[in-house]
Amino acid sequence: MSVELATSLVNLGLVQNQLGRNDLAQESYRLAINQFEQLRVVQPRDIQIASKTALAYNNLAASYLDMQPKRAIELYRHALDLLPNQHTEGWTILNGAAREMAITLNNLGRSYSRTDELDEALHCYLQASEIEQRLVTQSPAHWPYQNDLAVTQNNLGMVLTRLGCVEDATAAFQRALEIQETLTKLAPHDGPRLSNIAGI
Secondary structure (H helix, E strand, O other): OOHHHHHHHHHHHHHHHOOOOOOHHHHHHHHHHHHHHHHHHOOOHHHHHHHHHHHHHHHHHHHHOOOOOOHHHHHHHHHHHHHOOOOOHHHHHHHHHHHHHHHHHHHHHHHHHHOOOHHHHHHHHHHHHHHHHHHHHHHOOOHHHHHHHHHHHHHHHHHHHOOOHHHHHHHHHHOOOOOOHHHHOOOOOOOHHHHHHOOO
């Protein structure tokens, strides 16, 4: 039982997923979660272990998103429960945990979109956007925060379109575009980042 073993199992799951072995990836994530949960019993107040456990649940949830979005929703919600929130002591310095929460909310929003629970998806995207905007304000030069916000704004625009809120959707898409244009000027050769917004 160790953080290193659990982390290696998560990494193994990621590789297996890339190789198209979703069944093996899920098993690796479950083994990692089991390790992390045992560690949480011993160190229940360790925020890093809680965040790593949430990440493992996030990866497991992603493996269910296409075929079983309801199951993905359950797992993403559990991941959120594990993460520290704005009421947790030291939240202001936990940018990594804050980013993880925003990413999980974004993923949960995608899952709700898949099940046509659009109001729930909208709520998740708005929450994610609020956290990401705070991170961008705190660290404007850290481009991954800006990229996260652009992706969320893009997802927000899509769900608003489906809800028939065309003006709000247009504003969200415009915000995403503005952020991406700014980032393109800062890092014009960063191809992998630029492809992120197109793949949502």
